[in-house]
Amino acid sequence: MGSIFGRYFQVSTFGESHGAAVGVVVDGMPPEVPLDEARIQKDLDRRRPGTSSFVSPRKEPDQVEILSGVANGKTLGSPVALLVRNRDVRSADYEEIQRQFRPGHADYTYFLKYGITPQPGGGRSSGRETVGRVAAGALAKALLEPLGVVIRAYTIKVGPVVAEAIDPDFAETDPLRCADPAAAARMAEVVAQARSEGDSVGGVVQVVAAGVPSGLGDPVFHKLDAVLAWAMVSIGAVKGLEFGTGFGLSGMRGSEANDPITSGGFLSNHAGGTLGGISSGQPIVLRLAVKPTSSIAKKQRTIDLHGLDRSIVVKGRHDPCLCPRIAPVAEAMMALVLADAMLEDMALAGIMESHRRAKKKGRRNEDRRDKRS
Secondary structure, eight states: OOOESSSSSEEEEEEEETEEEEEEEEEEEOTTTTOOOOHHHHHHHHHHHSSSSSSSOOOOOOOOOEEEEETTTESSSSOEEEEEEEOOOOOGGGGGGGOOOOOOHHHHHHHHHHHOOGGGGGGSSSGHHHHHHHHHHHHHHHHHGGGGOOOEEEEEETTTOOSOOOOHHHTTTSSTTOOOOOTTTHHHHHHHHHHHHHOOOOOOEEEEESSSSSTBBTTBOOHHHHHHHHHHHHHEEEEEEEEGGGGGGGGHHHHHOOEEETTTTTOOOOOEEEETTEEEESEEEEEEEEESOOOOOOOOEEBTTTTEEEEOOSOOOOOOOHHHHHHHHHHHHHHHHHHHHHHHHHHHHHHHHHHHHHHHHHHHHHHHHHHHH
């Protein structure tokens, strides 16, 4: 199973939903970066369940433990291992359906590929795996922060309700992480209605990274937007993605879609912050289509391990809308990609500087030989 992401800033998540713990190992974190549990905990608290009636009521403190790679409040340059123990596991909720496949979940495909029967809470395919991503993302943010990079994610659509205004600060106070104060109550009504009917609802999360320097990204196959797409779609509930104006560009002419460049900068940002797969210095803007939570209390049709038709009602504790908890995960994945690209850029700059110095030294040696001759 692919559990490793990144080339220079590399993360490897581990753990299952109802196992002893979940976590991550981060390799490539430079030394002397200020870091402690409180910094990581801040983002984990934004992702954790049990914080409102609009998310899973599972009561997990998600308290992070730094096992290695940090001493006296600073990173050592060695791998950083982070652990979060599972405290509120109720595997009994899944006993009645452990031989049936939950529609919308990975139970069926995991069984076909690995021969693994449905695991309590989804096992490795559970959204709980994202704890490790968010913890690693906090490290990436610590690396990016001194460079002026700020990443924000928030809900801009739930069901049919669309945010007309964007206020990232308000989003941090809203249980659905809605960015529009005028739309928040209507979004809440949509989620409450779905929950009362034993159902769930999807939405759209927008992610913006401001302060990203130009020049990040590596054409052709490692374009910055290509890697970001990989990162975002690797989040389980994300089923669609667009950059900048995205699908809206399909209805425009080139004269409308192009971002004019002036001596004062770009006049628009339809491209979403990249050109040719390389960051342009504009904010990176992308939107994620988040599907409704697959675990619902409504009766659904499925099959069992023997291929026989069954009906299923999924018990347990689940989110009626995933958007508010997807947002911090999306921020983390953005941070991981940018940190990786930043370290790659620094490595390339170091190599180019070494070549420049070697050439300069070679020219000096040639001049000395010429003088001697």
